[in-house]
Amino acid sequence: xxxxxxxxxxxxxxxxxxxxxxxxxxxxxxxxxxxxxxxxxxxxxxxxxxxxxxxxxxxxxxxxxxxxxxxxxxxxxxxxxxxxxxxxxxxxxxxxxxxxxxxxxxxxxxxxxxxxxxxxxxxxxxxxxxxxxxxxxxxxxxxxxxxxxxxxxxxxxxxxxxxxxxxxxxxxxxxxxxxxxxxxxxxxxxxxxxxxxxxxxxxxxxxxxxxxxxxxxxxxxxxxxxxxxxxxxxxxxxxxxxxxxxxxxxxxxxxxxxxxxxxxxxxxxxxxxxx
Amino acid sequence: xxxxxxxxxxxxxxxxxxxxxxxxxxxxxxxxxxxxxxxxxxxxxxxxxxxxxxxxxxxxxxxxxxxxxxxxxxxxxxxxxxxxxxxxxxxxxxxxxxxxxxxxxxxxxxxxxxxxxxxxxxxxxxxxxxxxxxxxxxxxxxxxxxxxxxxxxxxxxxxxxxxxxxxxxxxxxxxxxxxxxxxxxxxxxxxxxxxxxxxxxxxxxxxxxxxxxxxxxxxxxxxxxxxxxxxxxxxxxxxxxxxxxxxxxxxxxxxxxxxxxxxxxxxxxxxxxxx
Numbered sequence: 001x002x003x004x005x006x007x008x009x010x011x012x013x014x015x016x017x018x019x020x021x022x023x024x025x026x027x028x029x030x031x032x033x034x035x036x037x038x039x040x041x042x043x044x045x046x047x048x049x050x051x052x053x054x055x056x057x058x059x060x061x062x063x064x065x066x067x068x069x070x071x072x073x074x075x076x077x078x079x080x081x082x083x084x085x086x087x088x089x090x091x092x093x094x095x096x097x098x099x100x101x102x103x104x105x106x107x108x109x110x111x112x113x114x115x116x117x118x119x120x121x122x123x124x125x126x127x128x129x130x131x132x133x134x135x136x137x138x139x140x141x142x143x144x145x146x147x148x149x150x151x152x153x154x155x156x157x158x159x160x161x162x163x164x165x166x167x168x169x170x171x172x173x174x175x176x177x178x179x180x181x182x183x184x185x186x187x188x189x190x191x192x193x194x195x196x197x198x199x200x201x202x203x204x205x206x207x208x209x210x211x212x213x214x215x216x217x218x219x220x221x222x223x224x225x226x227x228x229x230x231x232x233x234x235x236x237x238x239x240x241x242x243x244x245x246x247x248x249x250x251x252x253x254x255x256x257x258x259x260x261x262x263x264x265x266x267x268x269x270x271x272x273x274x275x
Numbered sequence: 276x277x278x279x280x281x282x283x284x285x286x287x288x289x290x291x292x293x294x295x296x297x298x299x300x301x302x303x304x305x306x307x308x309x310x311x312x313x314x315x316x317x318x319x320x321x322x323x324x325x326x327x328x329x330x331x332x333x334x335x336x337x338x339x340x341x342x343x344x345x346x347x348x349x350x351x352x353x354x355x356x357x358x359x360x361x362x363x364x365x366x367x368x369x370x371x372x373x374x375x376x377x378x379x380x381x382x383x384x385x386x387x388x389x390x391x392x393x394x395x396x397x398x399x400x401x402x403x404x405x406x407x408x409x410x411x412x413x414x415x416x417x418x419x420x421x422x423x424x425x426x427x428x429x430x431x432x433x434x435x436x437x438x439x440x441x442x443x444x445x446x447x448x449x450x451x452x453x454x455x456x457x458x459x460x461x462x463x464x465x466x467x468x469x470x471x472x473x474x475x476x477x478x479x480x481x482x483x484x485x486x487x488x489x490x491x492x493x494x495x496x497x498x499x500x501x502x503x504x505x506x507x508x509x510x511x512x513x514x515x516x517x518x519x520x521x522x523x524x525x526x527x528x529x530x531x532x533x534x535x536x537x538x539x540x541x542x543x544x545x546x547x548x549x550x
Contacts, residue, residue, distance in 0.1 A: 156431030160460040164505060165512055173517035181512070185435040201520075211520050221518050232511045233439055237456070240503050242448035243496050245476075245486050 001192035002153035004033055004048035005162070005179050006119045008131040008143050011172040012203040013121050015046045016179045018153075018187070020194030021053050034198040035060055037079060037122075040208035045079065045088060045122030046200050050153035051136070052107075055116040058099045059092070066095040085122055085130035086142075092120055093138030100138070117152045122202070129204055157189045158182030176201050177225070180215075184226050197222070276467035277428035279308055279323035280437070280454050281394045283406040283418050286447040287478040288396050290321045291454045293428075293462070295469030296328050309473040310335055312354060312397075315483035320354065320363060320397030321475050325428035326411070327382075330391040333374045334367070341370040360397055360405035361417075367395055368413030375413070392427045397477070404479055432464045433457030451476050452500070455490075459501050472497075 004017040017033040031053060037045040047063075049056035067076035068091055075081060082088045096116060104114050114136050121131035121143075131143040133150040143150055145168045151159065158181075165178045176199070186193050201211035215222045279292040292308040306328060312320040322338075324331035342351035343366055350356060357363045371391060379389050389411055396406035396418075406418040408425040418425055420443045426434065433456075440453045451474070461468050476486035490497045 154431075156429075156464070157435055159464045160432055160435075161508070161512075163464050164508055171517075173519070174512075177515060177517050178512070180518070189431070189434045189438050225515060228515050229511075230439060232514065233436070236504075236507045236511050237436075237440055237449075237453070239507065240452060240500060242446075242452050243455070244448070 001190070002033055002050040003151070003155065003158065003183060003186045003190075003193045004050055004119055004153055005149060005151045005155075005158065005182055006046070006048060006121050006131055007149040007162075007166055007170075007175050007179060008121060008129055009148055009166070009170050009172065009175055010168050010204070011170075011175075012201065012206075013046070013123075013129055013131065014172070014175045014179050014202075015048055015119075015121065015198075015200040016183055017048045017198050018183065018193045019196050019198065020192060022192055028194075030194070030196070032198055034200065036200055036209070036212060038208055039080065041125070042207055043080075043122065043124040044202055044207050044209055045085070045120065045124075046202070047092070048119040048152065049116065050118070051116035052112065052114070055099055055103065055114065056118070058103070059095050059116060059118070062098050063092060063095040066091050066098065068094055083124065084127055085120075085124055085132070088122070088124070089120055089130075089132040089134060089140050089142075092118065092132075092134050093140055096134060096136065096138040100136075119150045119152055123204070123207060125207060129202075154186055154190050154193050157186040161185065172201060172203060180222060180225055181229055184222075184229060276465070277308055277325040278426070278430065278433065278458060278461045278465075278468045279325055279394055279428055280424060280426045280430075280433065280457055281321070281323060281396050281406055282424040282437075282441055282445075282450050282454060283396060283404055284423055284441065284445050284447065284450050285443050285479070286445075286450075287476065287481075288321070288398075288404055288406065289447070289450045289454050289477075290323060290394075290396065290473075290475040291458055292323050292473050293458065293468045294471050294473065295467060297467055303469075305469070305471070307473055309475065311475055311484070311487060313483055314355065316400070317482055318355075318397065318399040319477055319482050319484055320360070320395065320399075321477070322367070323394040323427065324391065325393070326391035327387065327389070330374055330378065330389065331393070333378065334370050334391060334393070337373050338367055338370040341366050341373060343369055358399065359402055360395075360399055360407070363397070363399070364395055364405075364407040364409060364415050364417075367393065367407075367409050368415055371409065371411065371413040375411075394425045394427055398479070398482060400482060404477075429461055429465050429468050432461040436460065447476060447478060455497060455500055456504055459497075459504060 007014045019030045019032050021031045022028045033049050035047045067078055070077055077087050079088050079091050116136050118134040123129040132140045134140040149162055161182050196214050196216040199213055202209045282289045294305045294307055296306045297303045308324050310322045342353055345352055352362050354363050354366050382389055391411050393409040398404040407415045409415040424437055436457050471489050471491040474488055477484045
């Protein structure tokens with residue numbers, strides 16, 4: 001599997017991907033899942049991909065030459081001349097459909113799903129930053145202030161911390177810290193997600209980024225983060241009082257004893273307390 | 276969906292289940308997923324179920340009358356006379372297969388998977404506590420010191436905190452607190468899991484429990500826990516320093532610009548740092 005996450009906040013965008021792929025547990029490899037497309041001063045775009053590796057690699061290859069007709073009769077639209085991120089997402093959707101036309105039937109005959117999901121974000125001169133999630137059918141959705149992040153792959157382990165921390169007003173470095181914690185929880189609980197990580201941080205209205213890095217087990221910040229988070233989570237856990245029970249007999253939601261073959265369906269009422 | 280979790284530690288066992296079922300998002304209901312079977316002084320058993328509700332309800336109904344032949348020619352084995360939790364798990368597996376024989380073909384014709392998964396734990400006089408996970412085929416696995424908990428249903432959101440906290444030496448009330456936090460993370464990130472919760476706490480070698488309760492949004496302990504956890508998680512998050520970037524140009528894992536149609540596959544080396 002894979003875990004990729006992208007966050008769009010007022011201050012900028014953060015992209016993070018792991019690099020583990022597997023075809024069965026005995027066939028584990030490292031493939032990078034992030035590509036940055038940049039024309040400094042004009043556009044910065046970042047693509048994260050999950051799903052079948054042969055499909056996502058083909059999509060990335062085709063994306064660079066894919067063209068859409070311009071309805072106004074101008075030059076065909078590519079990712080390099082598109083005037084909006086929406087058009088770039090359309091070009092990406094078209095590249096996905098291109099691969100589907102080429103490989104879809106053969107994959108189906110082999111019993112393999114046409115499974116790919118991608119996150120595309122960035123900014124082009126003349127418009128605000130935008131973030132999209134693109135599906136296997138080439139259709140896509142866009143992030144909004146209410147839903148400022150997208151995840152693909154093994155997304156569940158790392159979602160609670162994003163849900164609790166990320167808002168449009170989160171500072172950029174804090175968002176970077178948050179996605180790294182989200183990744184750490186995923187790494188800890190799921191073997192199919194693995195180091196190294198690729199991370200790209202984009203500041204709004206810069207149209208380029210030099211904050212793009214690869215993070216492995218020797219990265220001192222990530223090392224500190226993993227240890228601190230684990231230790232502090234434990235401290236925090238200890239600082240919350242344990243539940244206590246009063247002496248009163250508690251009501252029983254569904255208890256049955258030998259004498260009654262039907263479970264009692266006695267529903268407890270709202271006044272019952274743990275303490 | 277559903278989220279159920281059961282933990283077996285040296286001090287006892289903790290069982291927790293939500294109560295939401297859904298057949299599509301527009302058909303949401305509340306059904307309890309926990310049953311306690313108790314013969315005070317002799318046996319305490321708790322069953323949690325996830326999956327297709329018609330199957331799990333049928334299994335629970337049949338479980339109370341299901342019998343296995345005793346290979347030594349004694350009385351047929353039931354959940355009420357079995358001498359080991361292993362035998363109770365066998366009776367449960369047999370009940371699952373009973374329902375499969377009855378409903379499996381018709382479900383298959385209707386395109387419905389025979390999908391049920393259950394967690395069964397408890398203690399019978401004469402042996403130690405045991406905890407099992409029972410699958411749709413009626414086969415099962417048992418928890419060990421290395422893997423002291425089982426989850427069924429929407430298990431991923433709440434797994435990181437269990438992975439970090441639960442060991443065989445965790446005190447019982449701490450384990451109860453931990454499973455409630457695990458449930459809270461799941462409730463927060465997944466709409467298909469909902470209140471009220473059923474919780475049962477069993478102390479080792481008691482062969483009965485009066486710590487069985489139903490927790491809804493008015494429960495003061497759960498209310499405190501949810502608020503404290505959210506606030507403290509935020510504090511803890513803030514207490515970890517943000518990543519900083521040195522001024523050096525970072526290497527680019529996969530960057531391409533317009534001039535080069537092939538992405539640079541320049542892999543960064545281990546000496547790169549976020550700080």
